[in-house]
Amino acid sequence: MIIVTRPNVTDAEIDHIRERIEAAGMRTHLSRGERRTIIGCIGDESLLQEVPLRSLPGVESVTPVLKPYKLASREFVADRTVVRVGGRAEASFGGPSVTVIAGPCSVENREMILETACLVRDAGATMLRGGAFKPRTSPYAFQGMGAEGLRLLAEVRGATGLPVVTEVMDTRQVDLVAEHADMLQVGARNMQNFPLLAELGRVRRPILLKRGLSATIKELLMAAEYIMANGNHEVVLCERGIRTYETATRNTLDIAAIPVLKRETHLPVIVDPSHAGGDAALVAPLAFAAIAAGADGLIIEVHPDPECALSDGDQSLAPEAFADLMSRLEAFAAAAGRTISSAHDASRAVA
């Protein structure tokens, strides 16, 4: 249920409306937009049957939210959500500019992560990715550097000023990862790990939620709802390709998911063109398509020497290819009415 208030509603009227809803045993969520204020009701809506919501002072309209996701639904908030990342909001998702996250699949050693961070920053990325805990299909493949990898990411963040996103796989790692990273990633394989999602609802770090390999858009939004229902509303969704019958690419990038998600939710949507195609040659065209379709950002794998990468070398871009992609991205962003966010924007936002 959402309540849209009258344009001239007072704080006292809003307080009164919320008290009536909360007295019925529900909770409320307030969203003030530029033009309207929305009070979202959370909980069992049958509790509100006895409350004469429409006649309360300040109420303009009362509409049920028919979707199973409430907090994540577009109707629930007045304006689109902008998720800011980093202690000084060095990066943001959902605003007028497109944010590019880049970095290696996994942190392999100190020199390598520092070198990659400098390379991607110089090419225009404003956030660093890097896996410390890696969910690998084979138990015999490189599993990541673990806690030491997190420490290196934090060190490189300090040296380059790039906020860091890294994956958290297990509820037991949440506090440790949150201590070192600016944004916590839920990988595709964990999208429906509900205890993990609930735990991430309790941290005060933005979450990058990747779509499961076989998850529907509705399931992705329900996963976001899990995090939000537990208290964390800073969620960025990531389309990373889904499983289809096509074998020429590793996954099929669901381009339509971008505008559909934009219609269904107020949360920012980014795209991972590296995992979607599983092939370095496909990264640039998929990235361009994503921006043209309205994505708020990209997350791209870059390795200083892809041939020697310990994981996902085939889909990692070499530094030159990444710089080339970045230089061509601007035109696609402009065509979609956006700009590419730069470190300069971020410092201006702070000032």
Next chain:
Amino acid sequence: MSDDGTPHDAAEELARCRAEIERVDNEIVRLLAHRVALGKRTGELKRTAGMPILDPTREAAVIRRVANVARDAGLPPELVREVFWQIVGMSRRVQETE
């Protein structure tokens, strides 16, 4: 802040602020304990009177009141509401487990 604002003085000032924050945190915990004790007593009285422990109307009134106090104090009412839902929840859990 010192007159000349040298880094050394800034470090001293920071240490003083942190010590003061610790003192305030201790005070907050002491007040929470006091609030929980009052909640326990309320629970006993409700039980004796045959009233239910869960009282959403009362909780909603508590939240509305503190949001107003927060607004007057220049604090963001939304964040204070969140904190108080946690406190109200803690108080309720203590009453229920008695």
